[in-house]
Amino acid sequence: MPEYEFVDVYVPRGVxxxxxxxxxxxxxxxxxxxxxxxxxxxxxxxKVRLRRRIIRQMRATW
Structure with a gap:
């Protein structure tokens, strides 16, 4: 299952x-x-929540 990181962005009323x-x-x-x-x-x-996938590096075993 993929892991995500999140960030919240607030967009004011006048925008x-x-x-x-x-x-x-x-x-x-x-x-x-x-x-x-x-x-x-x-x-x-x-109020906007954005996400992006966290890509983990696997260690080389050789």
Whole structure:
């Protein structure tokens, strides 16, 4: 089963949908993050949880 690391990103209420998309796209392209969960809060802000897979190196045995 793969292991993941998570990061929470808070997008304030005044940020447009286009700018929020650009922010998350940059995280996805340059940090290899993918969307895990997005919550739209009552005040209009967004709480985003991103995840990326942890790749563990196996030790060489020879």
């Amino acid at each position: 447009s949908r286009k700018d929020a998309t650009r922010l998350l796209t940059d995280h996805a392209e340059y940090g290899h993050w993918e969307l895990d969960r997005l919550s739209l809060l009552r005040d209009g802000s967004r």
